[in-house]
Amino acid sequence: MFKESINYSHWSKSPPFQPLARRFADTYVESQLIWNPYCIKKDALFYQFRTGGVENEIVEVIPDACLNVLFCLDEASPSALFSGTFLSAVPLELKPKTTYFGFKPYSNLGFKSPKAPTRELVDSYVDLKYAFPDSGRLMEDLLYAESFNDRIRALLKYAAKNIADAGYLPTFIDYMAIMICSSSGKVVLKDMYKEIGFSERYCREMFKAYYGMPPKLVCDMIRFQNSMKLLTSGAYNDLSTLAVECGYFDQSHFTREFRRYVHRPPEKYLKAFR
Numbered sequence: 001m002f003k004e005s006i007n008y009s010h011w012s013k014s015p016p017f018q019p020l021a022r023r024f025a026d027t028y029v030e031s032q033l034i035w036n037p038y039c040i041k042k043d044a045l046f047y048q049f050r051t052g053g054v055e056n057e058i059v060e061v062i063p064d065a066c067l068n069v070l071f072c073l074d075e076a077s078p079s080a081l082f083s084g085t086f087l088s089a090v091p092l093e094l095k096p097k098t099t100y101f102g103f104k105p106y107s108n109l110g111f112k113s114p115k116a117p118t119r120e121l122v123d124s125y126v127d128l129k130y131a132f133p134d135s136g137r138l139m140e141d142l143l144y145a146e147s148f149n150d151r152i153r154a155l156l157k158y159a160a161k162n163i164a165d166a167g168y169l170p171t172f173i174d175y176m177a178i179m180i181c182s183s184s185g186k187v188v189l190k191d192m193y194k195e196i197g198f199s200e201r202y203c204r205e206m207f208k209a210y211y212g213m214p215p216k217l218v219c220d221m222i223r224f225q226n227s228m229k230l231l232t233s234g235a236y237n238d239l240s241t242l243a244v245e246c247g248y249f250d251q252s253h254f255t256r257e258f259r260r261y262v263h264r265p266p267e268k269y270l271k272a273f274r
Helices: 008-012 019-023 136-143 148-162 172-182 189-196 200-211 215-233 239-245 251-262 266-273
Strands: 029-034 043-050 057-061 068-073 079-083 090-094 099-105 125-127
Touching: 019 043, 019 057, 029 148, 043 148, 068 136, 099 148, 136 148, 172 189, 172 200, 172 215, 189 200, 189 215, 200 215, 215 239, 215 251, 215 266, 239 251, 251 266
Parallel strands: none
Antiparallel strands: 029 043, 043 099, 057 090, 068 079, 068 099, 079 125
């Protein structure tokens, strides 16, 4: 059966790249852990950072094909945003001298949130209290936790009871997502549909019904993420070589796709990043 040959190497891949993490490198910490035992893509990224004294600091959030919950642990006015996948870079305003804690699940599947289905969160966000009205106690636990690990434990405890759907059963959609991720977005979709065993149209429609996006768009986004990691790592001095390595036809194709997500060509983005 096709699922027996699935490459589970996505579990060991580096987390999605976000420039805001590098902005606060001195305080940034992260941990990749299993959060949802009912899904095949069980992992999530937990992360935390503290802002400096800059008022109304703007950071950029770039597409990474993941959901995200960002908790602003401001004792005077705590808040949490539950966001879907953004289709292009968006600015995020942060409060000064404030701790932020994040939870980024690697799958849209297996959620219990009838008020805010994850497929409806593409390019948008809601207050976490709207999606999960009983999340007030979680906010308190996170706000007064003594450490990053204590916050992870509080989130995992809440997620097990309120977010993870114990009745969820994996489907072929899970395996499609794994094949896309483990190939860094370079999987040939027609070959994937053939291996799955359903028609191309049915696979596309079912995937979009769960993720809110067609498989092609998720492939493009994962490929962009991979190219961003390689670009900013300094491993490639030649953009044409990087483009081919990431699965683009040539450098111009890479530049068009890169600009689509961050509104700048790779050279200008790298200069600003450095």
